[in-house]
Amino acid sequence: MVEPSPLDERKQQILKAVVAAYTLTGVPVGSQVLAAKHFIALSSATIRNELADLVGTGYLQQPHTSAGRIPTDRGYRYFVDFLMEPESASATVRRTVRQEFENAPRSVDAILERAAMVLAQVTENVSLVTAPEASDFRIKHVDLVSLEPQSVLIILVLEGNLIKQQVVRLERATSQEDLSRMAAMLNRKVKGQTADDLATRLEQLGPDRGEQRQILQRLIDSIAAHQTNRQTVVLHDGVRNLLRHPEFVEVNRLEELIELLEQGAQLAAVLQQVAFEKEVEIIIGRENTSSGLRECSLVLTTYNMAARVRGTIGVIGPTRMPYGQVVARLRLVSQAISDRLAALAN
Amino acid sequence: MVEPSPLDERKQQILKAVVAAYTLTGVPVGSQVLAAKHFIALSSATIRNELADLVGTGYLQQPHTSAGRIPTDRGYRYFVDFLMEPESASATVRRTVRQEFENAPRSVDAILERAAMVLAQVTENVSLVTAPEASDFRIKHVDLVSLEPQSVLIILVLEGNLIKQQVVRLERATSQEDLSRMAAMLNRKVKGQTADDLATRLEQLGPDRGEQRQILQRLIDSIAAHQTNRQTVVLHDGVRNLLRHPEFVEVNRLEELIELLEQGAQLAAVLQQVAFEKEVEIIIGRENTSSGLRECSLVLTTYNMAARVRGTIGVIGPTRMPYGQVVARLRLVSQAISDRLAALAN
DNA sequence: CCTTAGCACTCTCGCTTGGAGACTGCCAAC
DNA sequence: GTTGGCAGTCTCCAAGCGAGAGTGCTAAGG
Numbered sequence: 001m002v003e004p005s006p007l008d009e010r011k012q013q014i015l016k017a018v019v020a021a022y023t024l025t026g027v028p029v030g031s032q033v034l035a036a037k038h039f040i041a042l043s044s045a046t047i048r049n050e051l052a053d054l055v056g057t058g059y060l061q062q063p064h065t066s067a068g069r070i071p072t073d074r075g076y077r078y079f080v081d082f083l084m085e086p087e088s089a090s091a092t093v094r095r096t097v098r099q100e101f102e103n104a105p106r107s108v109d110a111i112l113e114r115a116a117m118v119l120a121q122v123t124e125n126v127s128l129v130t131a132p133e134a135s136d137f138r139i140k141h142v143d144l145v146s147l148e149p150q151s152v153l154i155i156l157v158l159e160g161n162l163i164k165q166q167v168v169r170l171e172r173a174t175s176q177e178d179l180s181r182m183a184a185m186l187n188r189k190v191k192g193q194t195a196d197d198l199a200t201r202l203e204q205l206g207p208d209r210g211e212q213r214q215i216l217q218r219l220i221d222s223i224a225a226h227q228t229n230r231q232t233v234v235l236h237d238g239v240r241n242l243l244r245h246p247e248f249v250e251v252n253r254l255e256e257l258i259e260l261l262e263q264g265a266q267l268a269a270v271l272q273q274v275a276f277e278k279e280v281e282i283i284i285g286r287e288n289t290s291s292g293l294r295e296c297s298l299v300l301t302t303y304n305m306a307a308r309v310r311g312t313i314g315v316i317g318p319t320r321m322p323y324g325q326v327v328a329r330l331r332l333v334s335q336a337i338s339d340r341l342a343a344l345a346n
Numbered sequence: 347m348v349e350p351s352p353l354d355e356r357k358q359q360i361l362k363a364v365v366a367a368y369t370l371t372g373v374p375v376g377s378q379v380l381a382a383k384h385f386i387a388l389s390s391a392t393i394r395n396e397l398a399d400l401v402g403t404g405y406l407q408q409p410h411t412s413a414g415r416i417p418t419d420r421g422y423r424y425f426v427d428f429l430m431e432p433e434s435a436s437a438t439v440r441r442t443v444r445q446e447f448e449n450a451p452r453s454v455d456a457i458l459e460r461a462a463m464v465l466a467q468v469t470e471n472v473s474l475v476t477a478p479e480a481s482d483f484r485i486k487h488v489d490l491v492s493l494e495p496q497s498v499l500i501i502l503v504l505e506g507n508l509i510k511q512q513v514v515r516l517e518r519a520t521s522q523e524d525l526s527r528m529a530a531m532l533n534r535k536v537k538g539q540t541a542d543d544l545a546t547r548l549e550q551l552g553p554d555r556g557e558q559r560q561i562l563q564r565l566i567d568s569i570a571a572h573q574t575n576r577q578t579v580v581l582h583d584g585v586r587n588l589l590r591h592p593e594f595v596e597v598n599r600l601e602e603l604i605e606l607l608e609q610g611a612q613l614a615a616v617l618q619q620v621a622f623e624k625e626v627e628i629i630i631g632r633e634n635t636s637s638g639l640r641e642c643s644l645v646l647t648t649y650n651m652a653a654r655v656r657g658t659i660g661v662i663g664p665t666r667m668p669y670g671q672v673v674a675r676l677r678l679v680s681q682a683i684s685d686r687l688a689a690l691a692n
Numbered sequence: 693c694c695t696t697a698g699c700a701c702t703c704t705c706g707c708t709t710g711g712a713g714a715c716t717g718c719c720a721a722c
Numbered sequence: 723g724t725t726g727g728c729a730g731t732c733t734c735c736a737a738g739c740g741a742g743a744g745t746g747c748t749a750a751g752g
Contacts, residue, residue, distance in 0.1 A: 030715055043725050048716065066715045066732045106513040141491045145503055153507055157491055161499055165509055167452040180530075239585070240608055243601045251597065255589045262586055376744050389696050394745070412703045412744045696751075702744090709738080715731090722725075 007059070007078070014039070014050050015059055016083045019071050023322050026246055028068030073285035073319065076297070080282050080323050087324040089332045093122050101336050106344060108132075108160035108305075112235060115313060115337050120238025122329045125317035126261070128300075129235040130271045132311040135195040137162060142190060144183045144215070149173035154218060160305060160344045168218045182215060195220050234264045234271060247295060247318040256292030257316075266290055271312040274300045280327050285319045295319060299326050303334045305341035313337065353405070353424070360385070360396050361405055362429045365417050369668050372592055374414030419631035419665065422643070426628050426669050433670040435678045439468050447682050452690060454478075454506035454651070458581060461659060461683050466584025468675045471663035472607070474646075475581040476617045478657040481541040483508060488536060490529040490561070495519035500564065506651060506690045514564045528561060541566050580610045580617060593641065593664040602638030603662075612636055617658040620646045626673050631665045641665060645672050649680045651687035659683065 007015065017038040021029040031051060035044040051069050054060040059075040062068075071079065089097075100118045104111050112129050119127035137158035145153040150173050156164040174182075190198060198220050239258065248254050260266055270290070274281050283298040293316070300314035313334055315326055353361065363384040367375040377397060381390040397415050400406040405421040408414070417425065435443075446464045450457050458475050465473035483504035491499040496519050502510040520528075536544060544566050585604065594600050606613055616636070620627050629644040639662070646660035659680055661672055 028715095032715075044715095045717095045725055045727090046723085049724085052717075062716085064732055065717095066713095066730085068715070107511060141489075141499075143487075143489050143501070145487045147507075153487075153503065155489070155501065155503065155509065157499065157501065161493075161511060161513065163501065163509055163511055165453065165507060167507065184526075237608060240601060240605045243597050243604065249597050251589050251595050251600075254597075254600075255586060258589065259586045262583060374744095378744075390744095391696050391698095391746095392694085395695085398746075408745085410703055411746095412701085412742095414744070694752090696749100698748090698750100699746105700748105701746085704743085705741090707739085707741105710736095712734090714733085717728100717730085719727090719729105720725100721727105722723105 007054075007057075011050055011054060012083060014047065015054060015071070015075060015078060018051075018054075018060060018069055019075065019079045019083070022070050023320055026320060028063055028070050030068035033068075070320075073287065076284045076319060076323075077287075080284070084324050084327075087328040089122075089325075089328045093329060094332065096122060097332055097336050101340050104340060106161055108158075108162040108341065108344065111337060111340050111344075112311070115333060116235040116237040118336075119313060119315065119330065119333045120236075120241060122333065123315045123317070123326050124238075124241045124244075125315045125321070125326070126236055126238045126242055128267060128271060128298075128312075128314045128316060130268060130312045131233070131235075132305065132309040134158065134162070134164060136309045138192050138194055139190045139198075142183055142186045144179040144186075146174070146176040146179050149175075152179060152215075154215075160309075160341060166218070166221075168221075171214065186215065190216075234261075234267045236261050242317075245318050247320065253295060256290075257296065260290060260292045270298065271300065271314065274302060274312045274314075276302050276310060280330065282323065282327075297321055297323075299323065299330055301330055301334050303337040303341070305338065306345040309341075353400075353403075357396055357400060358429060360393065361400060361417070361421060361424060364397075364400075364406060364415055365421065365425045365429070368416050369666055372666060374409055374416050376414035379414075416666075419633065422630045422665060422669075423633075426630070430670050430673075433674040435468075435671075435674045439675060440678065442468060443678055443682050447686050450686060452507060454504075454508040454687065454690065457683060457686050457690075458657070461679060462581040462583040464682075465659060465661065465676065465679045466582075466587060468679065469661045469663070469672050470584075470587045470590075471661045471667070471672070472582055472584045472588055474613060474617060474644075474658075474660045474662060476614060476658045477579070477581075478651065478655040480504065480508070480510060482655045484538050484540055485536045485544075488529055488532045490525040490532075492520070492522040492525050495521075498525060498561075500561075506655075506687060512564070512567075517560065532561065580607075580613045582607050588663075591664050593666065599641060602636075603642065606636060606638045616644070617646065617660065620648060620658045620660075622648055622656060626676065628669065628673075643667055643669075645669065645676055647676055647680050649683040649687070651684065652691040655687075 014034065017034055018029050021033065021037075031044040031047040034047050035042055039047060051060060054075075055062060055069065058072055059078060060069040061072045063070065097118055100114060101111075104114045108131070112131055116127045116129045119129070137160065139156060140159055141157035143155040143157075145155065147153055147167065150170045152168055152170055152174065154166045154168060158164065198216065239261065242248055242254065242257070270283075270288075279301065281298075281300045283293075283300070285297060286294050288294060288296065288298065295318065296316050297319045298314055298316055299321075300312055302310050302312050304310045313330065315330055317326070360380065363380055364375050367379065367383075377390040377393040380393050381388055385393060397406060400421075401408060401415065404418055405424060406415040407418045409416065443464055446460060447457075450460045454477070458477055462473045462475040465475070483506065485502060486505055487503035489501040489503075491501065493499055493513065496516050498514055498516060498520070500512045500514060504510065585607065588594055588600065588603070613636075616629075616634075625647065627644075627646045629639075629646070631643060632640050634640060634642065634644065641664065642662050643665045644660055644662055645667075646658055648656050648658050650656045659676070661676055663672070
């Protein structure tokens, strides 16, 4: 690894131009095109010297001796950290996003599913969406349905019309009438609380409320169980877009990536680590820990619902990606989700 | 198209041998290998004559003049219709399937999701699973949750612990107490009925039961709506397996296919047309109407729950596929689903 | 009439060759 | 520090060639 020497103004401009040109065309960019299109005041020879320096310091690389230059991961990193100019989504894209969310169903699940679809469409890449942790949701309604004498279906309606279900076995037979009474009592008790709230308050219940306490415990477990299951689930869409990128003509590149997407757990781990403070997090090429993502970049951000409940959305694409545009569109969709979810929370 | 002349015994055996060998190796099979491995009594020249006939009648084809033969779609069709011998799944596969379903969650959705996973795994191809039509399910429980004064969340628990939800607007404000009372009444009324049942019985209700009738109507609509949404949803898994097949090294073949999978509607249409009478339906290559499936075969069958509720599961793979094995394993999984669902219906 | 041996023919595949084109690196001059 | 000039390097494409595989055809044999 080369020491991260600071770049002078002209080198920055050249790096920026290389990233822009390469992002656009996908072809290594040579000194002549740069001189002709971006740096009319300079000759191609001067540019060549600068390019050679940038290769030496690790920001650019050459596919082979007599080819133009392409950015390294480090070059992209420098670009997104210091050179990228903020973009805003075009009116067309804005309209698309607005329309897609306008008639979205009124539930968290459906909105997130729609979001995955829209995000894939507007970024022309693979979208990723994780659901918020269920234990952060406020409980809106509880219902208990008797399946067999000793078996009951717990139905939980959380804010955002998110529904969780779980079958549990009881210690002794309980009729639907008893369950309904119990549900009514539970409703008064748990409404507006989160599972985390309940977990702490459960301690305060005396040991005499045996039956009710058991149900309550199972209820919390049920949310927790769904949460841990959920963690491995990452919605995604737009694999078709990946195939259009020239960097994936070789199938073996795709193989690992699709395995990651279908398996989900590893991606979920990455998405969960996205800091909520940062606005947008970009992970470039080999900065990824998964080997399947070595030639990809992730652009991630969070959305929220009622400031309390948060999830992550993002995009996977080749490292050669219009970062500025993707960031703008990702932000747009994140905002749309948040708005839409806010409308559900009541 | 050549007239489907009936094949004499020897030609059948040769066709069968070609399919077997090609399925195994993926390499066009020549007269010498056939003579050496399958037809010791015959010389390669005789086999050549027979092969030439089979090419002439359209059962085999040659990639180029001096290559071996590979089956045409028509050859595969003849094979699966007349030559394929029934196989049964190996003990290992049986064990895998049993284990995967043993601790599956107790709900239709979860079981189908699991089924897609298992089917992809054991057939080493892409699996397809459609959910049964919601209107065939018996209703187990109804709940009404007030969101806003004039907005209510209808929650339907169907047999198999399948949950449907829908937000509807009411004509006038209704309190949660009223809703709860109404839910209790509805429960007595609708329990054990299907949405189809309700739709016919709704006529018999007098016009005086205005409010209740409205809810009931919305309830039926809600099932119907979910059903039409559902129709476009085809669960799938195992795209990673596709990439391992040599026929998909060219990405453009994949592109259309993945588009089909992500979009879903077209596949749903195909799956819905699977006749319930037939045990297993096989659609080979160009028999498919979708151009994206021109080089693929579908192997489909149905599963059922309580004889009334049915869905389709299947496999997409290259036309060069071990049909006998895939059929055996598909049947196994179908049976496993049906058993598992039967355990839920009560 | 079916089967077989023999043989010429055809086509793919892998390797090599030879420009054409693109771009660089370096050097000497400004 | 910048520039023009030029040799050098590498890819890409097309053509050519030999080896290998498998065929179709023909003529002879059962």
